[in-house]
Every structure is written in structure tokens, then in C-alpha cells.
Amino acid sequence: xxxxxxxxxxxxxxxxxxxxxxxxxxxxxxxxxxxxxxxxxxxxxxxxxxxxxxxxxxxxxxxxxxxxxxxxxxxxxxxxxxxxxxxxxxxxxxxxxxxxxxxxxxxxxxxxxxx
Amino acid sequence: xxxxxxxxxxxxxxxxxxxxxxxxxxxxxxxxxxxxxxxxxxxxxxxxxxxxxxxxxxxxxxxxxxxxxxxxxxxxxxxxxxxxxxxxxxxxxxxxxxxxxxxxxxxxxxxxxxx
Numbered sequence: 001x002x003x004x005x006x007x008x009x010x011x012x013x014x015x016x017x018x019x020x021x022x023x024x025x026x027x028x029x030x031x032x033x034x035x036x037x038x039x040x041x042x043x044x045x046x047x048x049x050x051x052x053x054x055x056x057x058x059x060x061x062x063x064x065x066x067x068x069x070x071x072x073x074x075x076x077x078x079x080x081x082x083x084x085x086x087x088x089x090x091x092x093x094x095x096x097x098x099x100x101x102x103x104x105x106x107x108x109x110x111x112x113x114x115x
Numbered sequence: 116x117x118x119x120x121x122x123x124x125x126x127x128x129x130x131x132x133x134x135x136x137x138x139x140x141x142x143x144x145x146x147x148x149x150x151x152x153x154x155x156x157x158x159x160x161x162x163x164x165x166x167x168x169x170x171x172x173x174x175x176x177x178x179x180x181x182x183x184x185x186x187x188x189x190x191x192x193x194x195x196x197x198x199x200x201x202x203x204x205x206x207x208x209x210x211x212x213x214x215x216x217x218x219x220x221x222x223x224x225x226x227x228x229x230x
Contacts, residue, residue: 004158006158035220040124040222040223041222041223042119042205042219042220042221042222042223043159043205043220045217045218048217058217090158090159092158092159100147100209100211100217101147101164101166101209101211103149103161103164104149104159104161104218105161106151106158106159106160107158108157108158109156109157109158111156
């Protein structure tokens with residue numbers, strides 16, 4: 001899992017609550033990503049960021065929000081607007097977004113369960 | 116739009132036998148192609164990638180993959196499977212032109228290697 005840490009490993013949320021998932025990297029990577037993984041499905045892109053203070057919506061951004069105030073950190077907030085948030089969330093980083101031949105490095109993931 | 120198909124949900128092989136995990140892709144331009152492996156409750160780990168040049172790419176843990184432009188395929192192979200290779204494998208594609216930096220992942224193939 002390289003130099004990317006995610007916390008917590010497990011997270012439980014009550015309906016109507018917002019929760020924030022942490023992602024930190026010490027690889028000095030410019031680009032960071034959030035993916036959602038559901039059983040039997042591939043990874044779906046939620047948000048990505050190429051540089052500090054800039055981020056773009058991915059394919060399934062509704063009900064999620066992010067910030068990129070520091071190069072090392074890219075927290076994801078799962079809001080109450082996300083109707084089916086139970087999933088495994090993966091954070092990743094890469095050297096550069098425009099250098100799209102670079103592979104991504106993934107964190108160990110956070111498993112979110114709605115009670 | 117770019118897409119990836121992994122036609123087999125499950126691949127079973129005996130230890131010591133060769134293995135193949137299939138991947139086909141669709142992009143509007145030329146692709147960058149990646150293989151990742153995921154062990155239970157962990158993040159993804161990079162195995163290998165195709166950028167340009169030699170169609171046969173060698174990666175980590177004895178894995179290799181062959182890029183076939185005419186068949187738009189990038190199958191993962193290993194000459195002799197190990198029980199420890201049992202895991203979930205993902206193929207991913209990026210279009211060099213559009214969607215710079217955004218990867219599309221297949222749904223994954225579960226490889227089981229039996230002793």
C-alpha cells in the first residue's frame with residue numbers, strides 16, 4: 001500500500017450523518033483520486049485532483065464532496081445526500097494527471113457501512 | 116468514451132499450470148493499459164503497464180501481458196501459477212488523448228490457484 005494511508009479502516013454511519021474519510025500520501029504526488037468499489041464491480045471514480053485547491057468530479061460525484069488544501073491530503077466527505085453509501089472506498093495517487101501513463105498507488109481502503 | 120471488459124468473473128487453474136486473465140478495451144485513440152492485483156480487504160497493487168513499443172510487457176511477480184492492437188486486448192499471463200497468486204485482478208485503460216489521467220477499470224477477475 002506504499003506511502004498512502006487511509007483512516008479509519010472501518011467506519012459506521014447512521015442515516016442522515018455526514019462522514020469524512022481521510023487520505024494522506026507522502027509520495028510527493030500531484031494527482032490524487034477517490035474510488036468507490038462495490039462487490040462484483042470495478043472501481044468507479046468519485047473525484048480527482050491534479051493540484052492543490054483544484055479538483056474535478058468523476059463519474060459518480062453526487063452525494064460526495066472533497067477538498068485539496070494540501071498536496072499530501074485529499075479527504076472525502078460522504079454526505080447524507082448519498083443514498084447508498086455502503087461500500088469500500090479507495091484513495092489513490094499518481095505522479096501527475098497529465099502524464100497519464102503513470103500508474104496509480106492505492107491506499108488500504110476504508111469500509112463504510114450505513115447502519 | 117473508454118471502456119474495459121474482463122469477460123471472466125472467475126478463473127481457476129492448478130498450481131504449476133499457465134494462467135491467462137483476459138482483458139479487452141475500447142478507446143477513441145491510443146491506449147495506456149494497466150494491470151492491478153487486489154488481495155482481500157486491501158488496496159490495489161500495480162503489476163504492469165503498456166505504454167508503447169514492445170507488445171509483450173513484463174511486470175512484477177513473474178506476470179506478463181501481451182498488447183494486441185488488432186484485437187484490442189491486453190491479456191495477463193503467467194507461465195506457472197502459484198497458490199499465492201490467488202487474488203482479484205483488474206485491468207484498466209486510459210485514452211492518451213481525451214480524459215487525460217482518468218482510468219477506467221474492468222469489473223475484475225477472481226483468480227483461484229489450487230494446489
